[in-house]
Amino acid sequence: MLFDALAEPASRPRVLVVGGGIAGQAVCEQLGDGAQITLACAEPHLPYDRVNIGRLLTGEELPALQLRPADWYEDHGVEVLLDTRIAALDLDAGTAATAAGATLVYDRVVLCTGSDALVPPIPGIDAAGVHVFRGPEDCAAIVAATSSSRRAVVIGGGLLGLEAAHALATLGVPVSVVHLMDRLMERQLDGPAAALLAPAMADLGVEVLLEHATDTVLRGADGEVTGLRFSSGVELACDLIVVAVGIRAQVGLARDSGLAVERGIVVDDRLVTSHERALAVGECAQHRGVVHGIVAPIHDQAAVAAQTVLGVDADYAGSIPSAKLKVMGVDLVTAGAAEGEHAVVVADAAAGTYRKLILSEGRVAGTVLLGDTRGAELLLDAVRVGAVAEDPLALLADASKATAAELPDGAQVCNCNGVCKGDIVSAIREQELGSTQEVVAVTRAGAGCGSCKPIVAELLAIERGGAAEEATYLCPCRKQTREQLAAIVRTEGLESVSELGAACGAGHDCGACKPGLSYLVSEICGNRHREERHARYINDRVHANIQNDGTFSVVPRIRGGVTSAAELRRIADVVDKYEIPMVKVTGGQRIDLLGIRKEQLPAVWEDLGMPSGHAYAKAVRTVKTCVGSQFCRFGLGDAIEVGVDLESEMEGLYTPHKVKAAVVGCPRNCAEAYVKDIGLVAVEGGWEIYVGGAAGATVRKGDLLATVQTAADAKRLALAFLQHYREQAEYLERTYTYLERVGLAAVQEAVLDEELQAELLERYRIAKSAADPDPWRERYAPVTPKQFSALDTEHDLVGPPTGVAR
Amino acid sequence: MSETWTEVGYAADVPMLEGRSVAFDGGRIAIFRLRDGWAAIDHSCPHADGPLADGIVADSCVTCPLHGHRYDLRTGLRQGDEGSVRTYEVRERDGMLELRVPVAVAG
Numbered sequence: 001m002l003f004d005a006l007a008e009p010a011s012r013p014r015v016l017v018v019g020g021g022i023a024g025q026a027v028c029e030q031l032g033d034g035a036q037i038t039l040a041c042a043e044p045h046l047p048y049d050r051v052n053i054g055r056l057l058t059g060e061e062l063p064a065l066q067l068r069p070a071d072w073y074e075d076h077g078v079e080v081l082l083d084t085r086i087a088a089l090d091l092d093a094g095t096a097a098t099a100a101g102a103t104l105v106y107d108r109v110v111l112c113t114g115s116d117a118l119v120p121p122i123p124g125i126d127a128a129g130v131h132v133f134r135g136p137e138d139c140a141a142i143v144a145a146t147s148s149s150r151r152a153v154v155i156g157g158g159l160l161g162l163e164a165a166h167a168l169a170t171l172g173v174p175v176s177v178v179h180l181m182d183r184l185m186e187r188q189l190d191g192p193a194a195a196l197l198a199p200a201m202a203d204l205g206v207e208v209l210l211e212h213a214t215d216t217v218l219r220g221a222d223g224e225v226t227g228l229r230f231s232s233g234v235e236l237a238c239d240l241i242v243v244a245v246g247i248r249a250q251v252g253l254a255r256d257s258g259l260a261v262e263r264g265i266v267v268d269d270r271l272v273t274s275h276e277r278a279l280a281v282g283e284c285a286q287h288r289g290v291v292h293g294i295v296a297p298i299h300d301q302a303a304v305a306a307q308t309v310l311g312v313d314a315d316y317a318g319s320i321p322s323a324k325l326k327v328m329g330v331d332l333v334t335a336g337a338a339e340g341e342h343a344v345v346v347a348d349a350a351a352g353t354y355r356k357l358i359l360s361e362g363r364v365a366g367t368v369l370l371g372d373t374r375g376a377e378l379l380l381d382a383v384r385v386g387a388v389a390e391d392p393l394a395l396l397a398d399a400s401k402a403t404a405a406e407l408p409d410g411a412q413v414c415n416c417n418g419v420c421k422g423d424i425v426s427a428i429r430e431q432e433l434g435s436t437q438e439v440v441a442v443t444r445a446g447a448g449c450g451s452c453k454p455i456v457a458e459l460l461a462i463e464r465g466g467a468a469e470e471a472t473y474l475c476p477c478r479k480q481t482r483e484q485l486a487a488i489v490r491t492e493g494l495e496s497v498s499e500l501g502a503a504c505g506a507g508h509d510c511g512a513c514k515p516g517l518s519y520l521v522s523e524i525c526g527n528r529h530r531e532e533r534h535a536r537y538i539n540d541r542v543h544a545n546i547q548n549d550g551t552f553s554v555v556p557r558i559r560g561g562v563t564s565a566a567e568l569r570r571i572a573d574v575v576d577k578y579e580i581p582m583v584k585v586t587g588g589q590r591i592d593l594l595g596i597r598k599e600q601l602p603a604v605w606e607d608l609g610m611p612s613g614h615a616y617a618k619a620v621r622t623v624k625t626c627v628g629s630q631f632c633r634f635g636l637g638d639a640i641e642v643g644v645d646l647e648s649e650m651e652g653l654y655t656p657h658k659v660k661a662a663v664v665g666c667p668r669n670c671a672e673a674y675v676k677d678i679g680l681v682a683v684e685g686g687w688e689i690y691v692g693g694a695a696g697a698t699v700r701k702g703d704l705l706a707t708v709q710t711a712a713d714a715k716r717l718a719l720a721f722l723q724h725y726r727e728q729a730e731y732l733e734r735t736y737t738y739l740e741r742v743g744l745a746a747v748q749e750a751v752l753d754e755e756l757q758a759e760l761l762e763r764y765r766i767a768k769s770a771a772d773p774d775p776w777r778e779r780y781a782p783v784t785p786k787q788f789s790a791l792d793t794e795h796d797l798v799g800p801p802t803g804v805a806r
Numbered sequence: 807m808s809e810t811w812t813e814v815g816y817a818a819d820v821p822m823l824e825g826r827s828v829a830f831d832g833g834r835i836a837i838f839r840l841r842d843g844w845a846a847i848d849h850s851c852p853h854a855d856g857p858l859a860d861g862i863v864a865d866s867c868v869t870c871p872l873h874g875h876r877y878d879l880r881t882g883l884r885q886g887d888e889g890s891v892r893t894y895e896v897r898e899r900d901g902m903l904e905l906r907v908p909v910a911v912a913g
């Protein structure tokens with residue numbers, strides 16, 4: 001019998017891993033060189049991070065989720081069989097048959113077959129337009145459906161359902177979550193937390209319908225879903241349904257092979273199934289009656305399973321369930337029990353925060369943190385080790401103030417990949433890691449959902465005593481940082497992206513960094529570089545913003561938001577003449593003409609007779625103004641005049657990322673200067689200059705750079721800061737991230753010092769004098785053939801000059 | 807259908823490392839001038855109809871300007887998943903660009 005073979009395993013056992021999910025990958029990593037591994041993956045993809053599959057809905061690509069690059073498997077001698085489903089196992093013989101008919105031989109087999117999305121047997125559920133949310137193909141189908149969807153419904157109000165609904169809302173599809181129970185996430189949350197979660201989801205544009213049992217999926221004549229009917233008889237119209245009611249372990253192969261199967265494949269503490277030759281790990285495994293549906297237990301299980309295979313005694317004692325909601329704007333972490341006889345709660349309903357600790361016999365047994373997840377790692381660790389808590393309220397309060405330094409070494413920082421603080425700290429020390437990127441690559445902490453990255457960065461900063469060097473590569477393919485590339489440009493006197501590419505290969509592999517290289521070269525050469533349009537994004541080739549249907553938008557410059565009857569009349573005429581489908585007032589105090597064909601751009605610009613507003617470029621965009629002292633009874637400064645001047649002094653310059661400014665006549669701040677990249681605020685006796693403000697995806701009040709007496713000084717400081725940012729920031733780093741990174745003091749030092757300031761302003765003057773103030777003039781002299789047309793079309797003729805002064 | 811070469815425009819109208827689109831064989835084709843020759847693929851990105859001729863070109867791939875899907879210009883395969891665009895044969899003759907549907911590849 002086979003047990004002879006098992007009693008004396010070959011020095012390197014042949015191990016067949018069935019299923020290339022997170023579990024299969026974890027088993028391969030844990031086995032390391034100790035085994036000859038074959039990884040059979042039914043899917044056509046290398047193992048990827050299913051936890052973050054939702055990112056495929058919002059534009060991320062599958063390769064970004066791949067757990068290891070292809071050469072990892074080669075380097076580690078793991079034979080990967082993609083598109084290979086194991087159809088049958090003969091466990092006594094130690095063979096497996098693939099669906100394609102091949103036979104594989106093994107000493108041990110580890111089943112990592114995971115689960116499928118559960119589809120409840122509701123009549124009509126097979127209608128076209130009903131999708132599950134599990135794999136890349138599902139995401140692709142959902143994305144394809146969203147472009148035409150007018151209303152979507154997500155069935156299921158658990159973690160997955162909320163994540164799907166939020167992604168749909170982000171994509172602009174009106175969406176409702178339909179949930180059977182009387183509260184969301186009933187498996188992880190208690191009543192009060194769930195009651196706070198529902199309005200938080202509503203704020204993100206997700207309608208929540210509780211206690212709605214779906215009775216029937218309604219179909220139209222062509223088989224397409226048209227809506228839902230609930231058991232109450234009420235109907236809800238929709239054209240897209242995402243089913244997220246749960247998962248079902250994939251146990252078919254195990255059952256057919258004669259293994260004991262209940263809800264999952266039954267395993268003992270060694271992760272061995274009912275047949276000694278076979279083990280099971282991950283979502284397909286049932287250990288002590290529990291089938292987990294999250295990642296953290298997988299890593300614990302894989303470690304034990306690998307030891308079992310390698311002949312080392314090890315026991316798996318189970319994992320404590322924990323969950324984190326990956327919905328931007330709703331912070332939610334839970335672990336262990338959500339309810340119990342002894343519990344303490346700190347809640348602020350108005351602020352939407354809820355922090356709860358559940359105790360059992362004096363030990364921490366669970367936690368629910370909503371809206372305020374400070375100290376989550378410390379509390380999760382307390383749940384995991386069952387820490388004794390004599391004063392639970394004090395523990396809650398202390399946790400919210402705890403820094404990464406205070407975490408015990410055993411505290412799990414990365415719940416996705418099961419990495420403890422101790423692992424991270426020793427990797428930083430032993431391998432002398434210097435950047436968060438490196439720590440993530442080496443330890444895999446932060447490589448999952450990414451929510452622990454700030455702590456990884458904090459640990460690095462502590463270890464390195466603040467000397468952490470954050471390498472962000474401008475050209476990731478060739479691992480070149482902005483500073484390295486800048487040094488090449490300077491020392492070799494390069495003037496174009498092509499020369500830089502020839503010198504070091506940057507920009508040749510994927511081309512994604514070429515716009516960044518263009519900016520770098522232009523900035524270092526003070527705009528006296530050799531411009532190459534192939535290195536520019538389409539927006540900067542045709543000086544207009546590309547839209548989802550391939551047409552463009554046109555935003556003429558309207559300095560300070562101040563326009564005139566003549567300009568408005570011309571804009572109106574252009575809209576009529578070119579039948580422009582949409583004309584709208586922007587959030588930047590100017591006017592956008594949308595839906596213009598590339599071929600029409602030159603003629604539209606000509607008829608407008610206004611310069612480019614650079615709304616399509618990483619450049620100075622707008623200077624918004626309020627009416628200020630010219631009209632307003634509270635006005636302390638002439639915001640209009642200062643704003644219009646500032647805009648003409650700044651316009652035309654390209655910047656690492658877009659730059660938006662505002663000038664207001666008093667601290668009532670009607671044009672939002674506190675939250676702009678550069679904001680000037682008139683105060684009694686002078687002006688305040690704020691920098692690094694933001695009110696987009698991030699909201700941040702700007703830092704007060706200085707208070708000066710005259711508007712001329714304020715403008716000068718604004719320009720010096722702009723130049724400083726142009727020279728120092730990483731490409732695509734907004735001023736708000738730049739200030740967060742380097743700190744206000746560093747900026748003040750560079751900008752306020754008289755001598756340095758004079759130098760900045762001089763370099764600014766040089767760059768500005770060589771910058772093209774109005775790229776729309778390329779309508780008279782296109783810089784490339786067919787710049788505004790296709791091979792077989794011509795752009796509209798630019799009409800006779802309108803005689804308008806420009 | 808077109809086993810013979812069809813003239814579609816001037817080679818000089820496609821700048822180095824850029825693309826331009828043209829009507830051909832019932833659809834639109836994007837033609838790219840690379841450092842080592844020409845490449846031609848479908849103009850429309852299968853993801854959401856993005857204009858591939860407007861994408862940024864590197865040595866052997868183009869990135870769709872709308873959502874960043876990247877295609878190999880020689881094989882038409884999309885990086886990282888199953889997607890692909892069709893490739894066409896393209897050549898320069900006396901300053902003109904000529905296209906044809908690859909004879910060997912079916913449908």
Ligand code: SRM
Pocket residue numbers: 545546547548553555584585586587588589590591592615621622660694695696697698734
């Ligand atoms: C047209 C406009 C919306 C409107 O109709 O009002 C707009 C439209 C776009 N914004 Fe905006 N933003 C517009 C004002 C704003 C504002 C308000 C403002 O400027 O005062 C903000 C908040 C301030 C800020 O910039 O932080 C704003 C924050 C963003 C962001 C988030 C940036 C961030 O880091 O937080 C993005 C995304 C990005 O840059 O990556 C964005 C990106 C975009 C893009 C360019 C998306 C894209 O890549 O295609 C949109 C182009 C639509 C199109 O097809 O033409 N837009 N956007 C506004 C044009 C202003 C202008 O006159 O130039």
Ligand SMILES: Cc1cc2nc3c(=O)[nH]c(=O)nc-3n(C[C@H](O)[C@H](O)[C@H](O)COP(=O)(O)OP(=O)(O)OC[C@H]3O[C@@H](n4cnc5c(N)ncnc54)[C@H](O)[C@@H]3O)c2cc1C
Pocket residue numbers: 018019020021022023024040041042043049050051052053054084085086087112113114115116133134135160163250253281282283284292293294295296298324326416449
């Ligand atoms: C949208 C979403 C969000 C999530 N968010 C989180 C989260 O925030 N935190 C968290 O901890 N968890 C989260 N999860 C759960 C987590 O992704 C899973 O727990 C984990 O991926 C399971 O890994 P696995 O390897 O066990 O199973 P799977 O990922 O299902 O992998 C099993 C693999 O085996 C293959 N297979 C099956 N049968 C065979 C066969 N006979 N032959 C060959 N191959 C076979 C399958 O094709 C599959 O590729 C989320 C899941 C989803 C879908």
Ligand code: SF4
Pocket residue numbers: none
């Ligand atoms: S205009 Fe701005 S806010 Fe509106 S969809 Fe586009 S990026 Fe988002």
Ligand code: FES
Pocket residue numbers: 851852853854855856857870871872873874875
């Ligand atoms: S249309 Fe090409 S990537 Fe979306």
